[in-house]
Structure formats: C-alpha cells, structure tokens
Amino acid sequence: MNAREAILELDNLTLGYDRHPAVHHLRCSIAPGALVAIVGPNGAGKSTLFKALTGELPPLQGQFRVHAGKGGIAYLPQQSELDRSFPVSVFDMVSMGLWREIGAFRGLKRSQAERVRAALAAVGLSGFEARQIGTLSGGQLQRARFARMMLQDANLLLLDEPFNAIDARTIEDLVALILQWHAEGRTILAVLHDLTLVQRHFPECLLLARECLGFGPTAEILTPERLATARRLAGEFDATAPVCHRPEAEAA
Numbered sequence: 001m002n003a004r005e006a007i008l009e010l011d012n013l014t015l016g017y018d019r020h021p022a023v024h025h026l027r028c029s030i031a032p033g034a035l036v037a038i039v040g041p042n043g044a045g046k047s048t049l050f051k052a053l054t055g056e057l058p059p060l061q062g063q064f065r066v067h068a069g070k071g072g073i074a075y076l077p078q079q080s081e082l083d084r085s086f087p088v089s090v091f092d093m094v095s096m097g098l099w100r101e102i103g104a105f106r107g108l109k110r111s112q113a114e115r116v117r118a119a120l121a122a123v124g125l126s127g128f129e130a131r132q133i134g135t136l137s138g139g140q141l142q143r144a145r146f147a148r149m150m151l152q153d154a155n156l157l158l159l160d161e162p163f164n165a166i167d168a169r170t171i172e173d174l175v176a177l178i179l180q181w182h183a184e185g186r187t188i189l190a191v192l193h194d195l196t197l198v199q200r201h202f203p204e205c206l207l208l209a210r211e212c213l214g215f216g217p218t219a220e221i222l223t224p225e226r227l228a229t230a231r232r233l234a235g236e237f238d239a240t241a242p243v244c245h246r247p248e249a250e251a252a
C-alpha cells in the first residue's frame, strides 16, 4: 500500500523493555477504515504494541507513523481493578470521554450531557447514570468504558482484550458497536483471543509472536500451521536478548 494512504504504518518497529526487545521488526500498513484483529499467544507483544502506539513506550528501533487526523487515537486498555477503585458515578466516568472538548474541570453543557446520555443508551446503560462504578458487574463496566470511548469520537481505536471475562450477551452487544464504528469509517485494531469471534467478524488479522507472522485477510493468516508456528516462536523467544539488526528489514 502507498504509505500516504495508510492510517498507521509500522516501519521495522522493535519494542521492548530495558533495551531487551519484546517484539521486533514489525512492518505493516493499516488502511483507513480497516477492522483488524491482533492475535497471538501470551507474551507475543500485543499489549506492548499498543503501549507504543499510544506513546507510553518509545521504540527501541524503527518507527511508526499515525495519520489519524483530527479525531486522533482512542485506547481501551485491558480492564483492571483500578478502573473500579475511583469513587465516581457512571455518568461522570463516561463524560470523561469528552475531556478533549471540555478540559478537566469545567462543567458539561446541556448538549454534552445529552451526548453522554445517548452514549449510555447505546451501550444499554440508561438508568445507571448515578451508580458508582465500583458497584457495576464486569460486563456493565465494560459497557461504560465503551460508552466513554464512543464519546472520544476517534478515527483510530485500539482495544486491548475488550471481551476478557465478559459475558456472552455483553460480547454480542459490544461486537455490534464495533461493527457500527467500522461502518462509520473508523479504523479499529483489537487484541483478541477468541479465534472464532475473529474469523466471524474481523476481515483482517495481524498475527504476532514476538515478530509479525502475517498480516492480511483473516482466512489466509489464521491457518493451523501459522498458529502452531506462533506458539512455538513465543515459547522459544529469549526475552534477555539484545536488540538485533536485520539488514533486510532495515533496507526494505
């Protein structure tokens, strides 16, 4: 793909911690409007890639370019207990999705409050506005996090294991939202472990196992052979190795 057409380009990107690569020599171009599942065994480097794309982790080598326009990137990290520990209502938590518009400490205009209520309705949480987030079930909290993300109105959405420990009904509803965002022309990258779900709903797939084992149409990438290679490579990887140089990757 012409580099200028891509919304995201990984250019011989190596990422790691304390100078030791965790995932290396990633190269691919993601087209605007793509719906991509990121798949790979535990420790493959999936979350590490998202940390880099959000600026949390500087590359050890290579670079990436994001052309997400005015809407920018929205990032949904894996759910953690920290999410519940803030003494905040569902309405206030979801309204934080508007922080770019309103700043941290200013009140909401009536139209903005309406948008918060509409986002809550879209995720099936009407009536939960005043509830403290610590009282929500895992599925309800994930719905609220999706509503917050919806309000960010981003062009590039990164979702890290959005369905981990989530009930089937909620997964169904949240997949429908993802497909709606895709239909609106947004670009979506989601780390997923459920390959059936990936095959059913995600047209493209990036298979990671400390390196890129394939990027393209899901049916071509998720073959039994490639998945077996992914498991083997992830198991064999030496996490203490230094940064390596691959002339072909650097020259390409």
Ligand SMILES: Nc1ncnc2c1ncn2[C@@H]1O[C@H](COP(=O)(O)OP(=O)(O)OP(=O)(O)O)[C@@H](O)[C@H]1O
Residues within 6 Å of the ligand: 017, 022, 040, 041, 042, 043, 044, 045, 046, 047, 048, 049, 239
């Ligand atoms: N803060 C950190 N410091 C040192 N090493 C880390 C850190 N975070 C992740 N790693 C290591 O980087 C490698 C890739 O981890 P990463 O979390 O990206 O994998 P993942 O593909 O998201 O795995 P999972 O499916 O288990 O969430 C692992 O070996 C992990 O131990």
